[in-house]
Amino acid sequence: MEPASAGRPQSGFAPTEYEAVGIDKSFSSHAALSDVSVTFLPGEIHTLVGENGAGKSTLLRVMSGIYTRDGGSLRLGGRDLGNLTPRSAQQLGIYLVPQEPTLMGPLSALENLFLGILPRGRLPFTVDWKRMRETAGGYFAQLGLDIDPAQTASTLSIAQQQQLECARALVHQCNVIFFDEPTSSLTGPETEILLDLMRRLRERSFTLGFISHRLDEVFEISDRITVLRDAKIVAEFLPEQVTRTELVAAMVGKEIAKRHRRQRDLSGAETVLEVSGLSASRAFSEISFSVRRGEVLGLAGLVGSGRTEIAESIFGVRSATGSVVLDGKPFGRRSPAAAIQAGLIYLPEDRGHHGVFANVELERNITAAVVPALPRVGPLLRPAAENEIAAKAAERTHVVAASLQTPIKSLSGGNQQRAMFSRWLLAEPRVAIFDEPTRGVDVGAKADIYRIIDSISDGGIAIVIISSELEELVVLCDRVIAIYEGRVVSEVAGDEITLERLGSMIVGEGAR
Amino acid sequence: MTGISPSLGPTPAGPASDRQRVSASRRLLRQREPLLVVLTLAVFLVTFAVNSGFGTSGNISFLLADAMPLAILAVGQTIVCIVRGIDLSVASILGVAAVSTGFLAQDHNASVWLMLPLALAIGTCLGLVNGLFVVFARIPPIIVTLGTLIVYQGIQLLICGSQTVVTVPTSYITLGNRNLFSDIPYMLVPGLVVTVVMAIVLRRTSWGRSLYAVGSNADAAFRAGIRVNAVLVSAYTVCGMLAGLGGLAFLVHYDSANGQSGIETNIQLWSIAAALIGGTTLTGGKGGVVGSFIAALFLEVTIEAVIVLGVPQVWDSAAVGILLLAAILADRYQTSGISLRQALAGPFHRGPQFGHEHGTGRRR
Numbered sequence: 001m002e003p004a005s006a007g008r009p010q011s012g013f014a015p016t017e018y019e020a021v022g023i024d025k026s027f028s029s030h031a032a033l034s035d036v037s038v039t040f041l042p043g044e045i046h047t048l049v050g051e052n053g054a055g056k057s058t059l060l061r062v063m064s065g066i067y068t069r070d071g072g073s074l075r076l077g078g079r080d081l082g083n084l085t086p087r088s089a090q091q092l093g094i095y096l097v098p099q100e101p102t103l104m105g106p107l108s109a110l111e112n113l114f115l116g117i118l119p120r121g122r123l124p125f126t127v128d129w130k131r132m133r134e135t136a137g138g139y140f141a142q143l144g145l146d147i148d149p150a151q152t153a154s155t156l157s158i159a160q161q162q163q164l165e166c167a168r169a170l171v172h173q174c175n176v177i178f179f180d181e182p183t184s185s186l187t188g189p190e191t192e193i194l195l196d197l198m199r200r201l202r203e204r205s206f207t208l209g210f211i212s213h214r215l216d217e218v219f220e221i222s223d224r225i226t227v228l229r230d231a232k233i234v235a236e237f238l239p240e241q242v243t244r245t246e247l248v249a250a251m252v253g254k255e256i257a258k259r260h261r262r263q264r265d266l267s268g269a270e271t272v273l274e275v276s277g278l279s280a281s282r283a284f285s286e287i288s289f290s291v292r293r294g295e296v297l298g299l300a301g302l303v304g305s306g307r308t309e310i311a312e313s314i315f316g317v318r319s320a321t322g323s324v325v326l327d328g329k330p331f332g333r334r335s336p337a338a339a340i341q342a343g344l345i346y347l348p349e350d351r352g353h354h355g356v357f358a359n360v361e362l363e364r365n366i367t368a369a370v371v372p373a374l375p376r377v378g379p380l381l382r383p384a385a386e387n388e389i390a391a392k393a394a395e396r397t398h399v400v401a402a403s404l405q406t407p408i409k410s411l412s413g414g415n416q417q418r419a420m421f422s423r424w425l426l427a428e429p430r431v432a433i434f435d436e437p438t439r440g441v442d443v444g445a446k447a448d449i450y451r452i453i454d455s456i457s458d459g460g461i462a463i464v465i466i467s468s469e470l471e472e473l474v475v476l477c478d479r480v481i482a483i484y485e486g487r488v489v490s491e492v493a494g495d496e497i498t499l500e501r502l503g504s505m506i507v508g509e510g511a512r
Numbered sequence: 513m514t515g516i517s518p519s520l521g522p523t524p525a526g527p528a529s530d531r532q533r534v535s536a537s538r539r540l541l542r543q544r545e546p547l548l549v550v551l552t553l554a555v556f557l558v559t560f561a562v563n564s565g566f567g568t569s570g571n572i573s574f575l576l577a578d579a580m581p582l583a584i585l586a587v588g589q590t591i592v593c594i595v596r597g598i599d600l601s602v603a604s605i606l607g608v609a610a611v612s613t614g615f616l617a618q619d620h621n622a623s624v625w626l627m628l629p630l631a632l633a634i635g636t637c638l639g640l641v642n643g644l645f646v647v648f649a650r651i652p653p654i655i656v657t658l659g660t661l662i663v664y665q666g667i668q669l670l671i672c673g674s675q676t677v678v679t680v681p682t683s684y685i686t687l688g689n690r691n692l693f694s695d696i697p698y699m700l701v702p703g704l705v706v707t708v709v710m711a712i713v714l715r716r717t718s719w720g721r722s723l724y725a726v727g728s729n730a731d732a733a734f735r736a737g738i739r740v741n742a743v744l745v746s747a748y749t750v751c752g753m754l755a756g757l758g759g760l761a762f763l764v765h766y767d768s769a770n771g772q773s774g775i776e777t778n779i780q781l782w783s784i785a786a787a788l789i790g791g792t793t794l795t796g797g798k799g800g801v802v803g804s805f806i807a808a809l810f811l812e813v814t815i816e817a818v819i820v821l822g823v824p825q826v827w828d829s830a831a832v833g834i835l836l837l838a839a840i841l842a843d844r845y846q847t848s849g850i851s852l853r854q855a856l857a858g859p860f861h862r863g864p865q866f867g868h869e870h871g872t873g874r875r876r
Contacts, residue, residue, distance in 0.1 A: 317735060336734055336735050336736070337737040339737075340737040346735065348735060353729070353732070354729075354731050355732055355735075356729065356732060357724070357728035357729050357732060357733070357797060358728060358729065358797075359797050359798055360728050364721065364724070368721075368732075368738075369736040369737050371722070372718055379717055380712070380717065381716045381721075383716070
């Protein structure tokens with residue numbers, strides 16, 4: 001490798017326009033980007049906004065060579081780019097600062113900075129450490145960073161790691177820098193430092209792309225705002241031409257979801273789950289809410305808002321302070337085993353890591369949470385009885401499989417999720433928390449899952465639903481509370497639950 | 513398993529991906545136990561054809577008895593492998609149990625029926641220590657048990673001092689080398705009992721179920737209400753207990769024990785090989801003890817065959833190594849939907865990725 005400064009001379013920096021034209025990208029059959037065209041101009045911070053899954057990150061990843069595009073073209077400074085790989089993108093001067101920094105933890109900040117282009121020393125097989133330190137010092141000064149080059153990367157804070165990624169982009173002579181939701185894991189002051197760094201880069205005519213869910217900073221820093229929804233670009237604004245309300249409306253789209261949920265009078269129903277003052281350092285604080293018998297409560301919030309952590313703490317997977325009352329009895333020493341015993345179940349959002357036993361038979365996956373309660377002779381389980389129970393449970397949720405004895409990993413995502421529902425319904429819960437109940441499932445399974453949720457809530461189970469799909473909350477819930485940065489910020493009920501309302505609630509707006 | 517396969521749900525046919533289409537060769541490999549029985553008999557018959565001495569009743573009962581210490585260890589090893597662990601210390605646990613009971617038998621003429629609970633107790637304690645370290649010190653099992661392999665080896669040497677066990681009461685010799693009836697040696701009894709009992713326990717008790725769940729996905733098991741830590745500790749404890757029993761089996765079969773018993777033959781590695789050849793995996797959640805038991809017999813017959821066939825003895829370990837690798841390849845071929853060629857190509861060839869180390873549940 002050529003040393004950094006020899007590769008492309010500093011004087012060679014040229015402001016460059018980077019354009020995507022008609023980009024298509026799909027994952028299996030799901031379109032992540034369809035016919036997306038966008039231009040990033042030098043000296044401009046161009047922000048992409050949209051709901052989770054709208055295609056923002058995918059676009060930046062395609063444009064920085066991490067994903068291969070299915071169709072469309074990329075033009076850098078008017079020149080058509082062919083096949084882009086992360087490596088060739090970097091050589092062309094395109095750098096993506098990812099949401100979670102991807103530095104080499106055990107290496108020093110300095111080594112990370114020059115990774116792949118370590119300058120050679122005078123002797124063969126040596127590295128010119130002195131030159132590295134000097135060059136790094138120069139870049140740190142330019143960006144106003146306060147990082148010790150000798151420090152191990154894994155001991156740097158997230159904010160410092162991101163700053164180091166920016167410096168890395170400069171070391172690699174990149175002039176197009178994308179930031180994929182960099183502020184989501186930063187504190188207020190850290191965010192300010194990062195935004196300031198971006199402003200410095202703008203002054204120097206870098207071409208900058210930015211993703212954020214925080215409307216405050218979007219309006220504070222953007223020169224141009226592009227809205228994505230369902231894999232398409234739906235609007236482009238200059239920040240001074242648009243209001244927050246208009247922006248949110250563009251993000252969530254028109255009111256297409258119809259509330260099919262009939263209005264129900266739940267005022268007489270007793271409270272089954274009562275959470276008060278639940279706090280866990282860093283993740284969330286002072287969370288209070290309650291759910292009645294037969295009620296469906298939605299927890300709306302962005303990924304990273306703390307909604308999953310709250311659910312996991314109630315279920316006993318994580319520790320938290322505060323109180324949880326189940327059926328009028330305090331649920332103190334929380335653990336999943338105790339929760340299931342007490343009639344509280346939690347369907348995790350990450351089915352692969354936290355739900356299925358991949359190489360275990362479907363039948364045993366279904367009965368996994370109720371093994372102690374299965375019929376037996378003496379100490380021994382009765383296979384025939386278990387088979388019957390599992391078959392009934394599978395039928396209730398319409399699991400389709402060749403046999404109950406096939407390993408669950410051979411089933412489609414939709415059928416795996418149906419099986420997870422049958423597992424948790426077997427536990428006969430009084431309170432059920434469903435985290436992203438329809439993630440990664442097909443349309444048919446989704447309809448089945450909605451039907452199951454409706455019918456069990458009619459049967460008197462209190463339900464909490466966490467979902468990134470606002471439409472899902474509109475369709476299913478009696479009441480929705482929004483979690484923003486670890487706090488309950490707002491609440492709506494009944495006919496007031498609309499996509500637009502939820503869209504502004506999850507970005508911290510609309511608090512009353 | 514029951515083999516009942518009710519047609520599920522109202523939809524008559526699911527997507528093609530939900531249907532298992534399995535080729536004949538895969539189905540054959542899936543039936544690991546019968547396959548191993550056939551292979552064992554094949555090796556036996558080929559050797560018998562070359563040297564008829566191999567088939568004498570004396571030799572058959574010797575082979576059966578000689579395989580039992582390994583078979584008992586392999587059963588324990590299987591349990592640990594199912595929870596995605598590994599236990600290297602079984603050789604030293606066997607050794608400690610063998611010399612402890614051996615000296616009591618030699619010097620105090622202690623009854624073998626008193627030594628049985630002692631051996632089990634020694635194994636249980638040492639296995640418990642392994643389990644506690646794995647779970648509460650959060651040290652990977654291969655490191656914990658490598659450490660305790662060496663520590664327990666020290667204990668074994670300490671017990672021996674400068675002595676060795678060379679004479680044991682005749683009752684021991686009878687149990688270790690005589691037949692119950694016709695060609696069935698007494699030694700086969702503990703081996704079979706352990707295997708059958710553990711096979712039933714694994715399939716039909718809550719604890720057995722928990723082992724598979726924890727080994728398959730510890731996080732999911734914790735969230736399904738399984739006490740993951742307790743399950744992990746108990747797996748190592750039971751493995752230790754069986755290694756203790758293996759120590760007593762070793763003593764009665766060889767009528768001797770010393771500071772190197774167990775570790776000098778690398779029996780810990782052989783027990784892992786037997787478990788893997790028997791169809792259990794190091795990635796957890798799969799396997800069973802019957803396969804391991806038969807695999808132990810298979811290894812015994814193969815090694816003896818190598819000797820009888822006049823192949824230089826250095827090749828017997830090589831033979832086992834090759835069998836082990838063949839078993840792993842067969843496993844990858846059988847479990848994943850990939851072709852044999854892909855199975856040979858390895859994990860970086862767009863095959864399924866390997867899983868990660870097991871967590872023990874609670875996140876902080």
